[in-house]
Amino acid sequence: MxxxxxxxxxxxxxxxxxxxxxxxxxxxxxxxxxxxxxxxxxxxxxxxxxxxxxxxxxxxxxxxxxxxxxxxxxxxxxxxxxxxxxxxxxxxxxxxxxxxxxxxxxxxxxxxxxGRGGQDSEERNVVFGNEERVAVVRDGSADVRLDEAFTGTTDLDYDLA
Structure with a gap:
């Protein structure tokens, strides 16, 4: 064909x-x-x-x-x-x-x-809600793990532990 x-x-x-x-x-x-x-x-x-x-x-x-x-x-x-x-x-x-x-x-x-460079993300311990929690941090924002889910935050909402 x-x-x-x-x-x-x-x-x-x-x-x-x-x-x-x-x-x-x-x-x-x-x-x-x-x-x-x-x-x-x-x-x-x-x-x-x-x-x-x-x-x-x-x-x-x-x-x-x-x-x-x-x-x-x-x-x-x-x-x-x-x-x-x-x-x-x-x-x-x-x-x-x-x-x-x-x-x-x-x-x-x-x-x-x-660009194939992508965003750099890393897992860190942060203080959110007066407790130390695990979060995935990337470009000034963080997804903080709560009990069963994540919550989206900015760098103003958490402190690095």
Missing amino acids: KHLPKHLRPRWRYLAVGIEAWPDAEIDRRTFQREVWYAGQNLLGDPGSADADLSVVRFEFAAGTGDALVKVRRGHTESARAALACIDEIDGSPVGIAVRGISGTIRAAEEKYL
């Missing part, structure tokens, strides 16, 4: 997406892809979702932060951004999704928007 000529092939755009969740959240590529598809179908309907053709190309997630590259057809980037904005939880874990930028190639999206 012959390939289509270049002018007839579909054109793609790549959305660089930042993902943030609690440090104990376990999110993998398959569950993220499923949520992207569901969000696309729920917001755009079946025909709109098929036109946008949302698919996850790259995915990394560890210790509560991660990033992904989502491939979408050219001309459907705004509807894809809207669909991604509808994702608020994955497998019962609340998440924050932010589109960092849009590019025409995978390489440019990774270099320009993902």
Whole structure:
């Protein structure tokens, strides 16, 4: 079977997406892809979702932060951004999704928007609520472990132990 000529092939755009969740959240590529598809179908309907053709190309997630590259057809980037904005939880874990930028190639999206340096996070003991607790600290904020869950704080809410 012959390939289509270049002018007839579909054109793609790549959305660089930042993902943030609690440090104990376990999110993998398959569950993220499923949520992207569901969000696309729920917001755009079946025909709109098929036109946008949302698919996850790259995915990394560890210790509560991660990033992904989502491939979408050219001309459907705004509807894809809207669909991604509808994702608020994955497998019962609340998440924050932010589109960092849009590019025409995978390489440019990774270099320009993902940087591949990532956020530095470390586990520390902090004083929160007059008790010493374990927290995951990153960029001036901390996720403090309470009994069964985490609470999000800023550097003004806790003291280093």
